[in-house]
Amino acid sequence: MMNTAYCSDKYQYTMGKSFYDCGMKDKTAIFNMFYRKAPENNNWAVVSGVDEVIEMVGNLGKMPEDFYEKFLPGPEYAEFRKYLSTMKFTGNIYAMREGEIVFPSQPVIIVEGPMIEAQVLETPILCIMNHQMAVATKASRVCRATNRPVSEFGSRRAHGPWAATYGAKAAIIAGCSNTSNILTGVMYDYGSTGTMAHSYVTSFGCSVEGEFHAFDSYIRSHQGEPLIMLIDTYDSLRCGILNAMRAFRANGIDDSYPSGYGIRLDSGDLAYLSCECRKILDENGFRNCRIFATNSLDEYLISDLERQGACIDSYGVGDAIATSKANPCFGNVYKLVQIDDQPVLKRSEDKAKLINPGFQITYRITRNDPEKGEIFKADVTCLRGDELSSKIENGETFTIYDENDRYKFKTFEAGDYTSKPLQHKVISNGERCVSCLLYTSDAAD
Template sequence: MMLNNAYCSDKYQYTMGKSFFESGNAERRAVFNLFYRTAPENNNWAVVSGTDEVIEMVNSLGNMPESFFEKFLPGDEYAEFRKYLSAMKFTGNIYAMKEGEIAFPKEPVIIVEAPLVQAQVLETPMLCIMNHQMAVATKASRVTRATSKPVSEFGSRRAHGPWAATYGAKAAVIAGCASTSNVLTEVLYGKPSTGTMAHSFISSFGCSVEGEFRAFDTYIKTHMHEGLTLLIDTYDTLRCGIRNAIKAFRANGIDNDYPYGYGVRLDSGDLAYLSIECRKMLDRAGMTGCKIFATNSLDEYLISDLEKQGARIDCYGVGDAIATAKNNPCFGNVYKLVEIDHQPVLKRSEDKIKLINPGFQITYRIAKAGLFRADVTCIRGDSLSRKIERGETITIRDEYDSNKYTTFYKGTYKAKPLQEKAIDGGKTVMERRSLDDKRTYYLENLSRLGASEKRLINPHYYKVDISDTLYDTKMGLLDNIIKEIDSKAISAHVVVDMLYDFIDGTMACHNGQKAAVAARAFIKAHPEMPVLFVCDHHPADHSSFKDYGGIWPMHCITGTRGAEIEEGLAGYATEELTFYKGEDAGTEQYSGFEGANTSGETLDDKLQELGVRRVYVSGIATEYCIKATCSDLLAAGYEVCLLTDALAYVDEDGHEKAIAEMDGMGIKML
């Protein structure tokens, strides 16, 4: 069976699809953005490659029989959905950056506007294509920017499979490589492949200096109307390799007048030193036109270093560093729903970088005096996008600092939309271009970035922002969801050490009785809220007692009245939600997180089991057990609210200081 790339997918695309289908949501209009959050390896930007293959993949949807879907969606419960999938063609629209475009973080590289199921099932195959090719293209861009000399890609043998080798070679050429060794890339894209010889070719003529010469001589004679590059490090580069190459070239009349080009390749050793010495020997032989080609696990850093050392290398061959996007093989494109039925949506995350821009978007690149100056992403048709389309004066504000802004005046700038319509109503409309055209387009884009923005290390920041409308839309959605979450957040009340010894006993604290009354009032006002009790529970010989080397009077000894919960609160306590600390004679424990209930469960265990997000805290004493418990709650990720009128304390100054410290930690004071 020929594999259809459109179905190189994850199962959950189809489990979700079935739910959409059976709930009547399959045909809802959806908009998804494919974009990345951060560029790899100190880059501020990435190179786009893969959109042509995405278009081909999308066009292959619906070309499989029901029997194909039955292999991974078996059973009668999937029967109707299988029929739907086998007949499902893509009928939506796709907007995409052209291959060779330079894309910055969070900008939509591809926008899919289509019925929900159609758009959803494209996620995995689309990411598979784009993440691979953009990883390779961006790495190739870095490597080729390390030198003004030509770079050839020949990493197929190191690539992660045949298609990775083929499409990776294509991506590398788009991003600046002068050539590739991959012949299938030539077949598919018409880019002539290049190649020379391996060490095995030379050693097949005999493991000797004479055998090396015969290998060179034979190769030249059998490739007289092609470029000739001889591999000279099989035995000894300087003592026989370069000498045999010169001898073989002379024997066959190859000199500076040879129209197809000739050269030697270095694949090991000190490339800077060897290239300098080989250049001297070639020049003395009158072969000033003979090129020196260098390989051997090169990348942008090694090439930069060779250039700084004055290496006499005319062109470089790079394999695994490009073919596998070495150092950053996993590119970070994601595919997120941004609009459903014309209503913007977003994904909110605990990680700020994962917050997405909602709505149906378009990105404009602003150029001034021949250079790219800024990118701005807008909601399609919003005020800023209309001004840009009309060429009016515009002001672009920094998303994170409104005091930072840039104004472009009417007539001083040019703008282009970065996403072009690639598929319109299911029909491909984007013009197909040759691989050389895509490479030229990339190089033109590269030339319009400032020199500081192209640095391999610590590149200068390029201005990338969003329109005010997009910003307001995002913040409005965020505010609404946060308010809704807050209104439905599960809360709990943790009562710490409201025990008789701390209220009227051996360690009676200031405000003890009033704190108990306030805690009881809070419980009565919130009958839906679970109440958890933390209690000191000491043996008579506890190490914290003065008689045993500690600083405290004897208190809260197990089995005594002093260890009992205040009577007005005791009725709310349950065995499951009461946690005892300080039971080991040799261990001091202040935080409620250090205790456990009679089943051995901790306070954190129970809060998580209950699904609690917000914790209200009352109890004794502010400076010690309250502060320690609140600190641990905060560190564990809970929202902590301190009931200040339901606190008792050892010392008023210590109480005030502890309150100030907890306030500074972000604990909410009520």
């Protein structure tokens, strides 16, 4: 089993040796993980991966000394290798909840701990979070394109088993109703779903009668379960839909069937075919038969189908979600913002690369509307324990200013807003302090 704490870059450890040699290993460092720009012109992203980061951090220091000798050879590293073989993370980690909507420059994860311990976590944290946040943000975009359920079907196109499994989890976090990935379903108790492949249909013989026998056999094997017939192997309208209805009738499947039944379209003009199938199904008494659509779908194609009035009840989306196809590289970075009690920052000619120094916290400010419920008004990132933070914590009147234009400001009066901190302590003194996956439904909503 791979120890993901060591899916790292060598320079994390060569820098660590320098910190060790010059007596900086016990200095307290604070690193912020955040992103500067969301993919595909989004102005927001979806948090996913925190639970895997917590698990990864717990595995630091679980490798024998000879493991380090393979990439830090030589007598000059001997003392440092011995230190690494017993080094565990002893600091604190704060993180946003899985599924939280996050905006640029807000700390998604804050690592506070001894310098070397905090430094070597950079690459594995970014590896986990960049992958899952890319998938989660894409999945959220896809799910927001429709009010109908979206299933994640992308494991076969994902960039390896690790990416498929955790990517499916990220998709569920972001709003997908279910996944076809059985390992994800078992690991996270989500349950998994699926229909059938064209190979299943053709294995009964490449004929109209063979298609019927494929459907009939499947229904007989899976009575009491959801039943979705793939009808486009030969011809969706001339035989597929007819054989599906014939098989349903032969097995007593009708609108009273409690587990749900339907058909799947995987090719052709999905808007036209779905509407024609809906007419045929309704005319034959199968009004509760659901129409499921797949075939290289993404948020743009789904939006187009919705505008055309397609009679589709749910969608299955594969590589667009599993690989975040249009923008597979997410841009989280991991930056030092404080050493001991001294804030630090990196200067840059590029304004976008300037960072906010110091130990920070982000508050989400909302107002309650009698008709619409809780309405988002602003996010405020400030230093922990400063005057602004204290006012927000105490519900006092405060004013915020645009970071790029000081003439743009907004005042929130006492009693007229509600606030909540977005970063929560998930590891305290090296020990996990949450027992289950942190989750908010913001992305799904």
